[in-house]
Amino acid sequence: MYLFIFSALLIIFQYVNSKNIIDKYEKDIDSFKTEIAEQEKTIEALEEQNFELNYFNIDRNDNALDYFVAQGYNTEQLINAIKEGLYNMNDYEGDDHPIVPFVSMTDSKLLINKVRILNHRWIVANFTDGEYWGEIFITYEIDENNDLKYKLVEYFMYPKVA
Incomplete structure (x- = not known):
């Protein structure tokens, strides 16, 4: 009985720990995707500005x-x-x-x-x-x-x- 309770607690602990790790990774991935999208917009704006600045060249x-x-x-x-x-x-x-x-x-x-x-x-x-x-x-x-x-x-x- 003690072995069953210990095993169940261990499985619950591993499940919660793994879920927290996966949630953190998903949050990090979402933040990186947002940051990449912002950087791509910045790059696009800089390319447009560079094109305009080099027009008379x-x-x-x-x-x-x-x-x-x-x-x-x-x-x-x-x-x-x-x-x-x-x-x-x-x-x-x-x-x-x-x-x-x-x-x-x-x-x-x-x-x-x-x-x-x-x-x-x-x-x-x-x-x-x-x-x-x-x-x-x-x-x-x-x-x-x-x-x-x-x-x-x-x-x-x-x-x-x-």
């Missing part, structure tokens, strides 16, 4: 790329050459930057930091001397000698915030 502008391909250019090399042409302007002598129409107001030189090629004609870039920041809008073209020609169209410098 030559890498996503098939018409601009087709323009260069039709003229026989390797677009990857050309895009790198366009950017390098602007970055190479950072190596200048004196106070006047070759394309930025401002003079540094610190001991540092004005340098072009970031370049975004919008399409087969337009570029937006920012510049700084380490303390003051600004942006320039540039047009570019490739002449008959395959030389890049840059033309400053618009520019501004942010006022220094105290």
